[in-house]
Amino acid sequence: MNQVVVLPVFIALCFALMMFFFKKHRFAHHIGLLGLGAILAASVWLLYGSYDEGILVAQLGGWRPPYGISFQADVFSSLINVFIAILAICAYVFSMDEIKSYRAHAGYYSAMFTLYAGANGVLFAGDIFNMYVWIEVLVVSSFLLLSMGQDKKQITGALPYVLLNFLGSMFILSTIALLYGLTGALNIAQISIELASVPDVATATFAAMFIVGIGIKSAIFPLFFWLPESYHRPPAAVSAFFAGVVTKVGVCALFKLFGLVFFREMPYFKDILVWIGILTMVTGVLGAVALYDIRRLLSYHIISQIGYMIFGLALFGVKGLSAAIFFIIHNIIAKSNLFFIGAELKRLGGSYNLQKTRALYRAYPFMSILFFISAYSLAGIPPLSGFWGKLGLAQAGIEEGEYFGVAVCFGVGLLTTYSMTKVWILGFWECSDKTCHLTQKYHLKRNVPIFILSAISLYLGLFPTLVLDLSTLAAEQLLSPELYIQKILGGAQ
């Protein structure tokens, strides 16, 4: 059972290679879909396994921990991974229509697979250096996807993205080096044990360096400026996949490291993280309110939602963390779906710019309703999925006495509603002079992913119990590092 932990990443890497060698074959990308199906099956199996048996640990190469590289799947990483796999399938199907052959010939589908493999590796790595390597796999694939193509704008958008991510990587790597020098371990569980005897000043420094390094990659408050410059430039399938995976995985790494390694430093960082969260929320949403290009507007919303997650991390209790985990899942689904729908708005309505596009509602009522579901679940209107995440965060915040943070959460929620209503009115609702006429048909490969993601979003909103229970379990596991240490090093001690 335990070796299943490496299965998703293994399948993804195999298919990445295969797609690269057969990229010019006519049906190559159809076969890739098979691989993603296998990955999803393995991910669900892993989730069931980690729910059933607790944390699963695989030791690569047969080396005993803490010397060998270990892969471990807890409920947190398997849960996130399942939703990332679903999103990967949707983005893949969408790109089968959207991606032109020159991109496919440049290795587009391989890069999709390696991006997934990187995300999966970051979630499951039990060794901190290994985690860094997977972060690089993820980031380099995202560089590729971002800069692939002949578009001038893509290059100017990719430059700041690449340079800032490089800087973030260097921050993470030097932290790992210093941590290794101080504790003599790279295994996360072992580091967690050794840090107990290290002075707080040193540990707090490392935690701060990690926040900066991962913060650059996941676009938290003062470090997010690359995101709105770059996320709207590549094709919509890429933007959607990025929105759901790249930044979220950074946040997940932060959750894992704070839950398991730096939990002793949490009293120092609580206020800092609360403020980072609040400022990220506010600056993100203010950027979104001012814009009319739907892709840029959504990019700013990504930043604002990251703020909620950081706020949940700062509360650092089972309630806060589980709400944040639910929020991450909701976001992976709803935000990516909005990017897809944005692309449909361009195809059907004529423009990404809300002031120029024709309103879709009369000609495409079904698409408009799907937009409505995703947009208002992002805003957190009651029966939809965003509501449960925000409700949990607010409850946890009030329990912890962070009244100001909770008030900001609500304020930002209102502004999100405002901004989504703006999109709804200008892009979908009827205006007499710019109604869209039924010129283009619904398109299977483009609309099935949107439909699936909207259905999941609706499911998360109407029947949240299952995922809420799982995320509570995930949060409990994240907050009990002894369990990890026992599972990973249990055999060795």
Next chain:
Amino acid sequence: MEWMLALTSGILFAIGVFCLLDGHFIKIVFGSVILANAVNLLFFSVGRVNRDTPALIKDQALHIPSANPLSSAAILTSIVIGFALSAFIIALVFRAYEQLSSLEVDQVVEHKELE
């Protein structure tokens, strides 16, 4: 021995950051390469620098002060990654130069604002 490496690494960090802050892409490329090497050197210096004993595990070898092989192994990986990143950055800067025929950061920013 370690203090020399630490000092060198610190100086390299300073040079790297200084170059990254420059307004010319060639300098930024050099800065990023130097920064990557500074981090590698940092990793090297935390693994006990010691020139007499190879890190081979014999009986009771753990009691002899030897250099730590793991950090060297980790550096190999990070050198490769750093190299790949640098290559990518250089390629990207070259593409930007082809399209905008300029290597000034300000020009790229202006180009962005024109859109």
